[in-house]
Amino acid sequence: MSVNPRRQFLARSAALAAATALIPGEVFGQAPGRKLGVALCGLGSLSTNQIAPALLKTRNCRLAGIVTGTPSKAAEWKQKYGLSDNSIYDYKTMGRMSDNKDIDIVYVVTPNALHLEHALAAAAAGKHVFCEKPMEITVKRCQEMVDALKKAGRMLGVGYRCQFEPNHLECVRLAREKVLGDVKVIDANFGFAIGDPAQWRLKRELAGGGALMDVGIYCLQTTRMLTGEDPIWINAAEVKTDAVKFKEVDETISWQTKFPGGVVTNCVSTYAANGLTGFRAATTRGSFGLEPAYFYGGNRGKRSDGPEINFPPTDQFAVELEDFADCIINKRPTKVSGEMGLQDVKYLTAIYESIKKGRPVSLA
Amino acid sequence: MSVNPRRQFLARSAALAAATALIPGEVFGQAPGRKLGVALCGLGSLSTNQIAPALLKTRNCRLAGIVTGTPSKAAEWKQKYGLSDNSIYDYKTMGRMSDNKDIDIVYVVTPNALHLEHALAAAAAGKHVFCEKPMEITVKRCQEMVDALKKAGRMLGVGYRCQFEPNHLECVRLAREKVLGDVKVIDANFGFAIGDPAQWRLKRELAGGGALMDVGIYCLQTTRMLTGEDPIWINAAEVKTDAVKFKEVDETISWQTKFPGGVVTNCVSTYAANGLTGFRAATTRGSFGLEPAYFYGGNRGKRSDGPEINFPPTDQFAVELEDFADCIINKRPTKVSGEMGLQDVKYLTAIYESIKKGRPVSLA
Numbered sequence: 001m002s003v004n005p006r007r008q009f010l011a012r013s014a015a016l017a018a019a020t021a022l023i024p025g026e027v028f029g030q031a032p033g034r035k036l037g038v039a040l041c042g043l044g045s046l047s048t049n050q051i052a053p054a055l056l057k058t059r060n061c062r063l064a065g066i067v068t069g070t071p072s073k074a075a076e077w078k079q080k081y082g083l084s085d086n087s088i089y090d091y092k093t094m095g096r097m098s099d100n101k102d103i104d105i106v107y108v109v110t111p112n113a114l115h116l117e118h119a120l121a122a123a124a125a126g127k128h129v130f131c132e133k134p135m136e137i138t139v140k141r142c143q144e145m146v147d148a149l150k151k152a153g154r155m156l157g158v159g160y161r162c163q164f165e166p167n168h169l170e171c172v173r174l175a176r177e178k179v180l181g182d183v184k185v186i187d188a189n190f191g192f193a194i195g196d197p198a199q200w201r202l203k204r205e206l207a208g209g210g211a212l213m214d215v216g217i218y219c220l221q222t223t224r225m226l227t228g229e230d231p232i233w234i235n236a237a238e239v240k241t242d243a244v245k246f247k248e249v250d251e252t253i254s255w256q257t258k259f260p261g262g263v264v265t266n267c268v269s270t271y272a273a274n275g276l277t278g279f280r281a282a283t284t285r286g287s288f289g290l291e292p293a294y295f296y297g298g299n300r301g302k303r304s305d306g307p308e309i310n311f312p313p314t315d316q317f318a319v320e321l322e323d324f325a326d327c328i329i330n331k332r333p334t335k336v337s338g339e340m341g342l343q344d345v346k347y348l349t350a351i352y353e354s355i356k357k358g359r360p361v362s363l364a
Numbered sequence: 365m366s367v368n369p370r371r372q373f374l375a376r377s378a379a380l381a382a383a384t385a386l387i388p389g390e391v392f393g394q395a396p397g398r399k400l401g402v403a404l405c406g407l408g409s410l411s412t413n414q415i416a417p418a419l420l421k422t423r424n425c426r427l428a429g430i431v432t433g434t435p436s437k438a439a440e441w442k443q444k445y446g447l448s449d450n451s452i453y454d455y456k457t458m459g460r461m462s463d464n465k466d467i468d469i470v471y472v473v474t475p476n477a478l479h480l481e482h483a484l485a486a487a488a489a490g491k492h493v494f495c496e497k498p499m500e501i502t503v504k505r506c507q508e509m510v511d512a513l514k515k516a517g518r519m520l521g522v523g524y525r526c527q528f529e530p531n532h533l534e535c536v537r538l539a540r541e542k543v544l545g546d547v548k549v550i551d552a553n554f555g556f557a558i559g560d561p562a563q564w565r566l567k568r569e570l571a572g573g574g575a576l577m578d579v580g581i582y583c584l585q586t587t588r589m590l591t592g593e594d595p596i597w598i599n600a601a602e603v604k605t606d607a608v609k610f611k612e613v614d615e616t617i618s619w620q621t622k623f624p625g626g627v628v629t630n631c632v633s634t635y636a637a638n639g640l641t642g643f644r645a646a647t648t649r650g651s652f653g654l655e656p657a658y659f660y661g662g663n664r665g666k667r668s669d670g671p672e673i674n675f676p677p678t679d680q681f682a683v684e685l686e687d688f689a690d691c692i693i694n695k696r697p698t699k700v701s702g703e704m705g706l707q708d709v710k711y712l713t714a715i716y717e718s719i720k721k722g723r724p725v726s727l728a
Contacts, residue, residue: 184557184605184634184636185616185634185637185639187553187632187640189630189644191549193648233603237599237620237724239622239628241548241622241628252549252628254618254630256601256603258603264603264605264616264634264636266618266630266632268549268551268630270548270628270646272548272549272646273549273646273647273648273651274646274647274648274650274651274668275549275645275647275651275668276551276644276651280639280640280642281639282555282634282636282637282639282640283637283638284557284637284638285638286638286639287638287639287640288639291644291655304638304639358723358724359723360601360722
């Protein structure tokens, strides 16, 4: 397929304009008077390798505290980031945060089933909460979180980084503006070969589910982002090839959804292997999609009419945090709301329900 | 992902060697003493635009006759290809082919549900049969065709062009030689926006089914080619968004299969939109796949470890016909046998059965 450089440039410019309009954090003329302080709650790989480095790149946030149950991690982070003793908490002492004016936001990065507990503690201490996805493991627990933050008068956001990724936003533009006609079918997949069999992601009590909760949620988000709608019908099936490793949670799940506008989706999530990370939207006049789609960097894609979709890399964690801080500063709603997080858990729950019942589940 | 040119060259050379070993027709030192005569039975778009031009490129075949129910087509083809009057048949006069020594092979390119009738007529006239996919619309009818050709002592092949496409063969090599580890999950999709609502493909009586029979079969073939196995479990679901146009046949179907070696597949076929034409195999150490995968030309793909999969284009119809002629000349079995065609119809039937029953179907 040929690429017309000017056409590509124009498409990119238009998309960048659209994208930046959606990412106020990226177009700040000035940093706010004070950077908002973020406490990272849970110091696993994501906090260590992605979020803490991302915080250093933001213009309106800074690392202001940590919450960890592991003293050695506390010591390590204290030294690395120059934290004071009174900005270091464990899960039992989070209540003391109410005295710490330097902390504005608690970013909850603990195992899925602990999100509610830690979000409630943060809210009780008067902090805004940014929560990793999936928001929690049941709709009821998501609702409790939404209610608690609302009652506390604090903002709640969910870590849907792809909502701030320019290549994804370009695909949303292509879908909404019908650049290649109406979207009819979306195929999306995400998976990786999970390692250590002892990790929390493989324990139902902590994870709530397996690959579906962890990575399938990205595919679900893609289908909701591209359609701008909520699914009305879900059919799903599960396949397990390693009953020992995946005794408690799902290994591979495929599901279909119908959306009210007529879009049909076909998705798969897996913990069995690397390599599936893409989506493709088939439209009345062509197609578009990304592959890889869900990496922290390097996402790119193609349009059937020529242009590549390949925006300069952004730090998705930095952008989502800048946006959340901007929402707080400017008192505007976040597009990655607790309600959105709750709805996704509702649809994930419907997928499990469809598998259990062995038949489609209607959500209309 | 970076590409190491030498590595790519070596991979291609190895794959070419493997591919050509599977395509004797492409490595003929000499043409056979006489080119085998092929009669095209059914002069629709595929015969007109793909198969007849392909025949001109083969070294061991030639267009020796036509079967058509449309006199104007007969006249057109007669002039275009310099056919004699006694090489032109209609569906009622196919029996006269027994007197025509110039015709060795009848290539059946009629609507799916007519394949058996035309194959039986060809076999009765002592001709070998090459039959478009899907072979027929029921397993029983496929079996009748297999039996008839066996009884007549003539060869039967099915038009699985991807079995001769170098990019597909390279993917088979990657899978079988475990170049990127074991294949664990395969995602495959194929669809197009079907046009004219009056065409035979939308009539159950002639087509037997919709997008699944027509294009889903390619995805099924991919999963069988990559695994080298037969599926043992199938679960499927159907979604229809245009109940008028797709009153008689399926519009969009997604299905999952399990294979005995542990591979799980997730496929989708659709008549609702263009743009879905690819597959990706997720392996223990990476992934590989093609997109586009199922076009007549321009298929290409990627490996997660760098090299592109992008062999020089071949005319898939020329190569499959050269191979079939070579099988006849050298009395060796074809790899696209009637049995393979029958098995695919068995699995397609199981997909429809799973949809009808609303539960998985076991094939073990």
